[in-house]
């Protein structure tokens with residue numbers, strides 16, 4: 268989802284800048300770098316990018332001006348030490364790992380390393396499978412703040428429990444690698460973590476309850492793994508959390524009531540899991556929430572137990588394929604900022620209220636594949652504003668009413684006209700089923716006139732609303 272990405276980019280950007288801005292222009296001073304540190308740096312870089320590299324582009328002083336991006340230093344006791352190592356195609360001019368890259372032994376001698384970031388470094392799980400070193404992470408326990416490994420399908424094996432030594436760590440991003448095994452519980456001791464991204468690996472087992480100790484965490488993303496078991500109730504202790512994404516796993520059991528304690532949460536995505544037991548009423552306590560995605564869970568239950576008007580910041584709500592039953596409560600129309608509402612492919616019944624039409628930002632409404640009944644009473648204006656983003660087909664006993672002669676863009680696709688209306692606007696509905704382009708031609712002169720007049724009003728309306736919609740984005 269675009270918004271999801273936006274939150275990600277904003278937060279990652281924020282954390283990234285925070286780390287990278289430090290020690291940007293390090294060439295001002297003429298302080299030296301110890302020979303030992305320099306040799307260590309060179310052999311570490313060689314380990315990642317290949318033995319052929321001779322250091323000439325970092326010559327004479329790797330902490331001075333170089334055309335290479337991704338290596339930065341800071342002064343400690345008047346000597347330069349490497350603090351940032353960022354390899355992979357991230358900047359225009361950064362080092363790219365070689366096909367047989369390894370974690371070099373010398374790495375743990377870089378005693379002031381704060382940021383290690385490897386992107387697209389270990390590419391082949393068959394030709395060059397690489398595992399995290401198990402020992403020596405304690406060497407980074409007073410320095411490493413950020414450890415990022417992205418897009419390394421050749422990085423296999425488990426997260427070593429020795430990561431538990433990295434008590435300065437603020438950002439652990441292990442995104443889209445080939446990692447397997449269970450999540451180590453002692454990651455929960457890294458209380459400075461603000462960002463924990465584990466998505467796109469093959470992690471199994473439960474989310475350790477110890478992760479509830481990460482009280483400063485802003486982002487928890489473990490989506491797209493094979494995690495199972497229930498959500499730990501300790502998740503309610505993550506009071507700073509802005510984004511919780513556990514989608515596309517095999518999580519089961521009920522939603523813990525403690526979820527409601529996440530007062531700062533902006534995005535909750537639990538979609539594509541095996542969650543059951545209905546929606547818990549404490550969800551309405553997530554008062555900051557802007558995006559909630561719960562689709563594709565056999566969660567069941569209904570929409571009646573939740574005070575929808577608590578969600579005054581809600582912009583998108585995806586509740587499709589959840590086995591929901593019962594009515595669509597009218598209070599859903601009290602989420603005034605709603606842009607996107609998807610209730611499709613459930614077992615919702617009863618009739619729909621017209622007030623949804625008054626939501627000023629609503630741009631998509633999906634109701635198809637339910638058991639809704641009765642008459643859709645939305646206006647022509649609403650149908651034409653929504654266009655293809657209004658879907659209500661596959662509701663066997665649903666029909667729409669027409670207040671005036673309608674053009675085909677003003678009717679809900681796949682929904683029949685209510686029976687007693689048919690006689691009134693028989694001609695319109697017949698036109699609808701005919702060739703769309705010949706609509707006006709087959710009408711009489713006067714009704715053609717009306718049609719055009721109507722079109723004009725309609726178009727002005729649409730343009731106006733699109734304009735407002737864009738303005739408010």
Ligand SMILES: *[C@@H]1O[C@H](CO)[C@@H](O)[C@H](O)[C@H]1NC(C)=O
Pocket residue numbers: 292293294295332
């Ligand atoms: C960094 O310092 C060098 C030498 O002092 C200077 O030439 C260069 O323009 C500076 N770069 C930035 C981005 O300030």
Ligand SMILES: *[C@@H]1O[C@H](CO)[C@@H](O)[C@H](O)[C@H]1NC(C)=O
Pocket residue numbers: 320321322323
């Ligand atoms: C170092 O390698 C570069 C190209 O990678 C080459 O142009 C240069 O001559 C080499 N320098 C030495 C001293 O081998």
Ligand SMILES: *[C@@H]1O[C@H](CO)[C@@H](O)[C@H](O)[C@H]1NC(C)=O
Pocket residue numbers: 372373374375376378403406
């Ligand atoms: C850990 O750090 C110490 C002190 O800097 C160093 O002597 C030692 O070699 C390092 N261990 C490894 C495995 O690099």
Ligand SMILES: *[C@@H]1O[C@H](CO)[C@@H](O)[C@H](O)[C@H]1NC(C)=O
Pocket residue numbers: 590612613614
């Ligand atoms: C809806 O409910 C009926 C009867 O309870 C059931 O047979 C059907 O499978 C349900 N459909 C969905 C999509 O959940």
Ligand SMILES: *[C@@H]1O[C@H](CO)[C@@H](O)[C@H](O)[C@H]1NC(C)=O
Pocket residue numbers: 614616617638640
């Ligand atoms: C749809 O609702 C009607 C009652 O309104 C009920 O008789 C019927 O079984 C429902 N169908 C499904 C598939 O749930």
